[in-house]
Amino acid sequence: MYAGSVRLGVSLWPQGATWQELRSASVRADALGYDSVWSYDHFTALGADPTLPVFDGWTAIAAIAAITSTSRLGILVTAVTHRNPGVLAKMAATLDHLSGGRAILGLGAAWHVDEHRAYGIPFPPTGQRLALLEESCAVIRSLYEDDVTNFEGKHCTMHDAVLWPKPIQTRLPILIGGGGERKTLRIVALHADLWNAFGTPEMVTHKLSVLREHCTAVGRDPATIGVTLNAGVIVRDSAAAVQARLEEIGEVAGFPDYAASNQPYGTPELVAQRLAEYGRVGVSELIAVMPAPYDDESIERLATEVRPRIDQLLSA
Numbered sequence: 001m002y003a004g005s006v007r008l009g010v011s012l013w014p015q016g017a018t019w020q021e022l023r024s025a026s027v028r029a030d031a032l033g034y035d036s037v038w039s040y041d042h043f044t045a046l047g048a049d050p051t052l053p054v055f056d057g058w059t060a061i062a063a064i065a066a067i068t069s070t071s072r073l074g075i076l077v078t079a080v081t082h083r084n085p086g087v088l089a090k091m092a093a094t095l096d097h098l099s100g101g102r103a104i105l106g107l108g109a110a111w112h113v114d115e116h117r118a119y120g121i122p123f124p125p126t127g128q129r130l131a132l133l134e135e136s137c138a139v140i141r142s143l144y145e146d147d148v149t150n151f152e153g154k155h156c157t158m159h160d161a162v163l164w165p166k167p168i169q170t171r172l173p174i175l176i177g178g179g180g181e182r183k184t185l186r187i188v189a190l191h192a193d194l195w196n197a198f199g200t201p202e203m204v205t206h207k208l209s210v211l212r213e214h215c216t217a218v219g220r221d222p223a224t225i226g227v228t229l230n231a232g233v234i235v236r237d238s239a240a241a242v243q244a245r246l247e248e249i250g251e252v253a254g255f256p257d258y259a260a261s262n263q264p265y266g267t268p269e270l271v272a273q274r275l276a277e278y279g280r281v282g283v284s285e286l287i288a289v290m291p292a293p294y295d296d297e298s299i300e301r302l303a304t305e306v307r308p309r310i311d312q313l314l315s316a
Contacts, residue, residue, distance in 0.1 A: 006275075006310045007285035009036030010299060011076050011230065014055035015045040017292035022060060023067060025294040030068035032303035035285060036104070037064060037071045041078045044115050047251050058091060065099035074104035076196060076230065076287070077177040081110040081121060081129060085136035085156055086163070089143045093167045101168035105140065106175040106196065109133045109184065130183045131155055137174060137191035144172055175228065181210045189214035194226045196287075199260045201277040204229065208282050226284045231275070232258030233288040234265040235301040242266055245298075249291050257289040268301055272309035279314045286310075 010029045014022055029037050039057035044050055057075050065073055073095065078088060088105075096103035109129040110116070116123035124132070135153040142149040143163040151158040175194035178184040188195045188211060195211065197204050208227065215222040232253070236242045242265045246253045253259070264274035275286050288302055 006279055006307065006314065007035040008033075008303065008307055009038060009072075009228065009285055009287035010034050010302075011038040011040070011287050011289045012294060013046070013289070013291045014039050014057055014060050015042075015047075015292060016052050017055075017294065019055065019060075019063075021292065021294060022055065023064070025290070025296070025299065026064045027067055028296070029299060029303075030071045032300065034071050034303060036074065036287065037061075037068065038074055038076045038106070038287065039064070041075045041082060042112060042115060043119055044112075046112075046255070058095075062095055062098055065095060065102070068099075070102075072102045072104050073099050074106045074175065077106035077108035077175065079110035079112070080107055080133045080136045081116065081123065085139045086143060086149075086158060086161055088136070089140040089163055092140075092172060093144070093163060093165065096167040096169055096172055097165065103167065103169070104173045104175050104194065106177060107133060107136065108177040127183075128155070130180070130187065133176070133184075134187045134191070137176075137187065140174065141191065173226075179207050181207070185211045186214045186218070188225065189218050189220050189222075192225055194228055194285075196228045196230065197283070198230045198256050200262050201281050203260070204278065204283065205281045227282055228285040228287055229278050229283045230257045230287050230289050231261040231264060231278075233271060233275070233298055233302060234295065235268055235271050235298040235306060236265070237267055239266070245295060248293065252291045268305040268309060271302070272306045272313060275306065276310050276313040279310065 012025050026037050039061045041057045045052035045054050061073050092105040113123050132155040135156040139151050139156050149158045149161040173193035176188045176192040177196035212222045234242050234245045262274045264271040
């Protein structure tokens with residue numbers, strides 16, 4: 001299922017870091033040839049410490065657009081509960097212009113109920129959030145492709161809405177994150193250019209089989225949907241050094257991007273072998289999750305040592 005060189009991204013969580021640290025890591029990833037650099041859309045830190053500083057992901061990624069030149073840029077992922085879809089479409093189109101056509105619009109149905117409660121943002125039941133996600137996709141695509149958008153849904157309404165300037169890209173990609181098999185993957189089949197996954201290769205294989213079924217049902221060629229994958233990655237030459245990094249990031253090591261993956265931790269050869277497993281099952285872009293303090297060693301070695309070896313393994 002693999003064709004061509006593996007694409008490589010890095011997700012730099014904007015929590016627990018200074019702007020100078022986030023800036024430096026973003027510029028370095030771009031210089032190293034990472035295909036994408038990502039932020040997240042949260043207002044409070046992921047974890048138990050509510051005082052941990054957090055930058056706004058959208059503001060940060062716009063600033064990163066001005067200091068990078070080649071990496072695609074996006075948010076993993078934007079909660080559709082946070083903003084009106086028309087406002088969000090305008091933000092992503094603006095990012096596309098700031099970056100010279102490098103924006104990706106990542107969307108999700110939201111999950112962080114405590115964050116919503118803290119900021120006074122409504123957090124509807126799952127079914128309503130998924131319906132909002134589906135309607136938002138339709139509204140945003142219409143704003144990008146049509147001169148005028150009118151939409152009357154249960155959750156979104158547009159009356160003679162216009163969006164100018166249009167994105168630079170002929171089709172600004174919409175990425176959808178989430179693995180719900182009955183509804184989320186159907187929305188992916190209907191609307192997404194990219195699907196963002198996490199988990200073991202076996203989990204991804206199963207989800208992809210479900211996604212293909214939805215594609216068949218809606219008349220979509222599954223080959224037109226790229227598959228990105230979040231995974232915690234640690235490149236070190238010893239088990240002790242890996243353990244030290246796990247201790248450095250603390251409770252984040254228990255998050256799904258780490259705990260639910262095939263744990264690509266260790267030497268460049270071991271990490272390459274484990275990441276290549278994802279390429280074999282259909283993942284088109286591997287996104288290394290990097291909470292602060294940013295792992296400069298892994299960022300460097302993933303690009304310079306691991307990536308070439310993944311290409312060798314997948315072309316063999």
